Amino acid sequence: MNIFDRMVALDRRWVFLFLFVVVALAYFFRSQFSVGVVTTGEVESIYNFIENAQPGEKILVSFDYDPSSLAELHPMSRAIMLHCFRKGVKVVTVTLSQYGAGMVEEITREVSAEASELYGREIVYGEDYCFIGYRPYPAFVILGMGENFRVFFPRDYYDTPLDEIPIMHRVRNYDDLKGVIAITSGTTSDMWIIYGNARYNMPLSLGVTGVMATDYYPYLGNALFGLIGGWKGAAEYEKLVKQEADANEGMPAQVVAHLTIVLFIVIGNLGYLMTERKKKITV
Amino acid sequence: MEDSMTVELLWTTLAALLTVATFSFLYKDNPFYKFAEHLVVGVGAGYFAVLLVMNSLKPTLIDRVIIGQWWYLIPGILGAMMWFRFSKKLAWLSRFPIAFYIGTSGVAIPLYMYNSVNRQLSATLDLTPGFGSLTEFWNIIIVIGVLTGLMYFFFSKEHKGAFGGAAKFGIWILMLGFGSSFGYTVMARVSLFVQRIAFLEEWYFMVKNYFV
Amino acid sequence: MVFTVSLFMVIQYFVPLDSWAWMYQYLIDWTIIIGVFALLLGIWSLLRVNWGKISRRSENWGYAVITLVGLFVMLIFGFFPGGGNLNNYVYEHFFFYILVPIQATMFSLLAFFIASAAFRAFRARSVLATLLLIAGLVIMIRFVPMGPLSEPISDLASWILKVPNLAAKRAIIIGIGLGAVATALKIMLGIERAYLGRD
Numbered sequence: 235m236n237i238f239d240r241m242v243a244l245d246r247r248w249v250f251l252f253l254f255v256v257v258a259l260a261y262f263f264r265s266q267f268s269v270g271v272v273t274t275g276e277v278e279s280i281y282n283f284i285e286n287a288q289p290g291e292k293i294l295v296s297f298d299y300d301p302s303s304l305a306e307l308h309p310m311s312r313a314i315m316l317h318c319f320r321k322g323v324k325v326v327t328v329t330l331s332q333y334g335a336g337m338v339e340e341i342t343r344e345v346s347a348e349a350s351e352l353y354g355r356e357i358v359y360g361e362d363y364c365f366i367g368y369r370p371y372p373a374f375v376i377l378g379m380g381e382n383f384r385v386f387f388p389r390d391y392y393d394t395p396l397d398e399i400p401i402m403h404r405v406r407n408y409d410d411l412k413g414v415i416a417i418t419s420g421t422t423s424d425m426w427i428i429y430g431n432a433r434y435n436m437p438l439s440l441g442v443t444g445v446m447a448t449d450y451y452p453y454l455g456n457a458l459f460g461l462i463g464g465w466k467g468a469a470e471y472e473k474l475v476k477q478e479a480d481a482n483e484g485m486p487a488q489v490v491a492h493l494t495i496v497l498f499i500v501i502g503n504l505g506y507l508m509t510e511r512k513k514k515i516t517v
Numbered sequence: 518m519e520d521s522m523t524v525e526l527l528w529t530t531l532a533a534l535l536t537v538a539t540f541s542f543l544y545k546d547n548p549f550y551k552f553a554e555h556l557v558v559g560v561g562a563g564y565f566a567v568l569l570v571m572n573s574l575k576p577t578l579i580d581r582v583i584i585g586q587w588w589y590l591i592p593g594i595l596g597a598m599m600w601f602r603f604s605k606k607l608a609w610l611s612r613f614p615i616a617f618y619i620g621t622s623g624v625a626i627p628l629y630m631y632n633s634v635n636r637q638l639s640a641t642l643d644l645t646p647g648f649g650s651l652t653e654f655w656n657i658i659i660v661i662g663v664l665t666g667l668m669y670f671f672f673s674k675e676h677k678g679a680f681g682g683a684a685k686f687g688i689w690i691l692m693l694g695f696g697s698s699f700g701y702t703v704m705a706r707v708s709l710f711v712q713r714i715a716f717l718e719e720w721y722f723m724v725k726n727y728f729v
Numbered sequence: 730m731v732f733t734v735s736l737f738m739v740i741q742y743f744v745p746l747d748s749w750a751w752m753y754q755y756l757i758d759w760t761i762i763i764g765v766f767a768l769l770l771g772i773w774s775l776l777r778v779n780w781g782k783i784s785r786r787s788e789n790w791g792y793a794v795i796t797l798v799g800l801f802v803m804l805i806f807g808f809f810p811g812g813g814n815l816n817n818y819v820y821e822h823f824f825f826y827i828l829v830p831i832q833a834t835m836f837s838l839l840a841f842f843i844a845s846a847a848f849r850a851f852r853a854r855s856v857l858a859t860l861l862l863i864a865g866l867v868i869m870i871r872f873v874p875m876g877p878l879s880e881p882i883s884d885l886a887s888w889i890l891k892v893p894n895l896a897a898k899r900a901i902i903i904g905i906g907l908g909a910v911a912t913a914l915k916i917m918l919g920i921e922r923a924y925l926g927r928d
Contacts, residue, residue, distance in 0.1 A: 246845040250543045253844050257707070261714045269872060272883060301829040302836040305712030306705060332565050333832075335572070335815070336824045367572050371764045374757045377624065381754050386761065389576045391815070428625070432632035433742075444705030448698045451890055452899040456640045457632065464701060465708035466872060484711040485872070491707040491840070492869045498848035499866070506852045528822055532830040539834035543841055551792055557831040558775070559796035560823050563803025566772045571807070571815055574765050577758065592759035596766030600773075614763045616730040619916060621760045623735020626913045627742040633906020637899050655892045662896025663903070670904050687900070689860055694897025696861040697889050700868025703843055710840040713833060 239505050253494055260490035269485040277470040280415065280439045280460035281317070287412055289322030292405060294379075296416040296426070297341065298372065300333040303419035303443050309481035310441045310468035311341045311417050312348075315363075317475045319349035324401050325363040326411070328379075328387070330372035330422050335391065338365050360394075364401045367391040372425040380408050380434040413437035413459075423450065427457045441467065526727050533720040536713060662690040735917040776800065799827075864889050 287293070295314065299307045318325050329338050342365060346357035357363070366387040369375040378386035383405060384396050396402045404410060414436055416426045423440050427450075431438040439460035440450055447463025454461055462471055465488060468481035535556075538549040581589045595614040602611040641663050647653035665687030668680065676684045734756065741753050779793040787793075806819040815821075853859040871886035873879075915921040 246849070247544060249845045249848055250841045253841055254543075257710060258714050261711060262718065269874060270879075271872070274887070301832040302709075304829065304833050305709045305837070332568070333561070333824075333828065335568055336564075336821075336829070339821075340825070367576075368568055369573055369577075369761055370569065370768055371761050373625070374621070374760050374764075378754065378757045378761070381750065381757075385754050385758055386577070388580070391572060393576075428628050428632045432628050432636070444701040444708065445698075447701050448694065448890060448894050449898050451895045452637060452640070452902055456636055464705050466704060480712070480715065484708060484715065487711045487714070488704065488707055489873050491711070492703065493873060495703055495707075495844050495847050496866060496869055498844060499851050499862070502848050502851060503853055503862075506854075528826040532826040535827060536830045536834045539831055539838070542838060551789070552795060553831050554835075555792040555795045556799045557828055557835075559799025559801075560803055560828050561832070562772050562775050562796075563800040563807065564820070564824050564828060566769065566800075567803060567807030567820065568815065569765050569768055574762070578762050578765075589759075589762070592762040595759070596763040599763065599766045599770060602770065613730065614766070617734060618760055618763055618767075620731045620734025621738055621756050623731075623913065623917055624738040624742060626735070626739055626910055626917070629906050629909045629913070633902050633909070637903050637906070641899060655888070658892055659896045659899075662893060663899050666897055666900025667903060670900070688857060690893045691897045691900070692857045692860040693864045693889060693893035694901075696864025697868050697886075697894040699861065699865040703847075703865070703869055706837070706840040706843050709833065709837040713837045716830070716833075 237505075239509065241501060241505070249498070253491065256494050257487050257491045261484065261487040264483055264486040267486055269482075269489050271466070271469045271473050271482065271485065273470045273474055274467075276454055276461040276463075277467050278460075278474065280314070280441075280462060281471065281474045283413060283437070283439065283459060284314070284317050284321055284323060287321055287323045290324065291412045292324040292326060292401065292410070293318065293412050294326045294328065294408070294414045296414065296418070296422075297327060297329045297334050297338045298331040298416060298422040299337060299419035299443075300331055301337070304337065306443050306465050306468065307417050307419060307441060308337070308341060309465070309479060310462050310471055311337075312345055312479065313468065313471040313475050313477060313481075314415060314417070314441070315341060315345040316349055316352070316477050317471075319345070319357055319362060320353055320475070323412075324361075326401060326405065327363060327365045328375075329365075329368045330370075330375055330425075331418075331420070332368075332370070335368045338391075360399050360401060362401070364399050365391045366396065366402075372422045373429045376425055376429040377433060380430065380436075382406055408434050408436040411436070413439070415439050415441065417441035417462075419443050419446075427453055431457045522727065526723055529720050529723055533717060536717065540713075661686070666690055732917055732919060735913075739917075772800075799823075864893075 284293070295311075295318075297307075297311060315325065317323075327338050327342060329335050331337075342359075342363060346359070346363065350357050359365075366383065367390055369386060375386060383402070387396060389395050390399060408414065408430075414426065414430065416423060416430075416438065418426070418440065419442070423442055423446065426438060426440065430436065437459055439458055439462075441462040442450060442464070444464025444466070447461065447467070450458060450461050450463075462468060465481055465484065469478075469485055472478050472481050535553050538553040541547055542550040578589055578593050582593070595617060598610045599614045600611075601607040601609075641660055644656040644659060645653055646657040646660055665683045667687070669676075669684040669687035669691065671684075674680060737752070738756070741749055745753075776797070779796050781787075782790045782793040783797070803820060803823060806817045806823075807815070809817060851862065853862050867882060867886050867889060871883050875882065912921065
């Protein structure tokens with residue numbers, strides 16, 4: 235048994251501990267080194283979409299994620315909301331995820347306070363943004379919102395009739411919105427493409443987790459005008475809006491973790507190659 | 518002010534302890550992890566039940582029936598029929614709401630056909646393949662990749678000869694696609710862990726600032 | 730009922746008359762309402778299973794008590810009249826300080842499992858595995874600062890995502906689309922009736 239085989243045969247808890255310590259140290263000492271984030275076209279498209287919007291125009295942002303994807307999707311949600319508030323773009327928020335309501339409350343509360351401080355104007359619920367609530371069965375809700383918001387959401391999350399919310403005046407369906415940005419962690423992204431864009435042809439972009447990001451490249455240029463993929467995409471958007479925070483701060487630790495895993499793969503494969511070579515020589 | 522800081526610290530400490538309890542699974546399954554696991558199931562179910570009733574059912578059914586839109590009793594009754602699923606004698610009643618639900622899902626037929634087949638095929642054929650520029654050359658690879666990828670999944674014909682060769686190129690393309698998914702998956706999983714480290718660091722500084 | 734309703738939904742897509750729009754909206758709205766009852770059925774099921782474990786004193790029944798305590802605390806404070814319902818203090822704080830950290834941490838454990846799996850099992854045993862490995866490695870190291878190599882690797886990663894990955898995923902999407910349409914048609918025409926449960 236060579237050294238590589240012995241390493242691979244180690245109790246996996248040593249691997250866990252090694253990764254834990256290395257990544258934690260990299261995070262604690264993150265200010266010692268920086269990672270350059272290069273922006274990509276698919277993220278810039280979303281940035282330009284909001285940047286070119288006129289103050290007062292309205293977009294729908296759907297926060298369809300649970301606490302399990304909070305790490306990746308909260309940073310991009312924050313960056314997008316800050317961008318909208320800076321530009322004076324009104325945001326109608328909704329969630330189609332079972333624990334998404336808490337995510338929306340957290341992000342809108344934090345970002346509206348942050349934006350009020352940053353941009354010197356109070357961000358008011360009902361005028362700058364609103365939260366129309368949660369409904370199950372995303373496919374049907376997406377179809378329904380394309381017909382008439384009020385049939386499926388007669389009241390907002392805080393039990394106020396939609397007609398009494400200033401931002402919802404003259405908003406009947408997707409035709410009255412500039413576009414939709416869906417920040418999702420599951421199959422809801424497919425629902426937005428199939429039941430939303432394919433049916434109603436509204437401008438649609440997605441913010442998705444890293445696990446799903448590669449699956450949506452075929453839709454760029456036809457169903458989607460932009461795509462923010464995972465933590466890296468969030469870091470790109472933070473850089474574009476010049477509000478580097480969680481995603482950018484975590485990049486050094488990300489890089490170290492990736493290098494560690496690459497090292498594991500290389501060690502494992504070196505051991506495998508040496509074993510195969512030995513077998514061939516013996517034969 | 519100090520009271521609210523103390524309360525905030527206590528709640529955050531609870532969150533930190535539960536985070537550490539969940540991490541303890543990495544060592545081995547233990548009562549602390551099991552406690553956290555079962556607690557999250559109960560709290561999650563309770564949260565969802567309240568949200569469903571107060572935010573989904575109340576405005577769309579209860580409030581409407583109260584103001585006189587009695588026709589909403591029809592979905593209400595159909596929904597209640599779903600609950601007969603647990604009855605041995607009356608379980609057949611639950612089939613009606615299920616059939617209604619499946620029926621409305623029929624809208625998926627034209628939408629899937631348009632989005633997943635027509636639109637994707639036309640996006641592929643809209644590409645300008647050629648040798649005039651690098652982009653055009655890569656477009657050839659994309660068109661061939663899509664066709665050979667589809668050929669790989671066609672198992673009604675044996676993968677032999679020219680067809681087999683094309684299917685082989687298709688699986689190479691698929692492997693490159695799966696490899697990129699793996700790379701992104703690693704990034705996704707690691708970012709979840711880094712965020713937990715960030716939270717624990719935040720809690721540490723909260724404790725430090727409170728006592729110092 | 731399945732055939733009639735689904736036929737209407739298909740026809741409505743191709744012939745979206747305003748005179749039918751009200752029926753289309755009601756069908757979707759009612760489906761969501763019926764669906765809510767189905768989801769509440771799941772909560773009832775959880776209650777039944779855990780109550781059963783406690784009454785039978787099954788193995789680890791103590792944990793079932795914890796599940797039900799968590800469930801009832803949320804139900805009581807969430808439905809408590811005058812308690813603010815969705816903005817109730819206990820309801821909100823249990824969500825943010827119990828559910829969020831536990832769920833987020835549970836999914837973060839996957840980082841360790843993927844590292845361990847990569848270490849033990851990810852081997853370039855064949856051409857296909859090597860291709861997968863190379864693509865994965867390029868994507869993983871693309872934002873590692875490597876001086877003059879950074880840009881070529883970043884360009885290569887971008888190429889992998891926009892050419893072979895796009896082709897592969899598009900082929901998969903087309904395949905899934907055809908399969909989904911075929912299955913939906915089978916259900917609509919009554920050939921497939923597994924969703925109704927056992928006769």
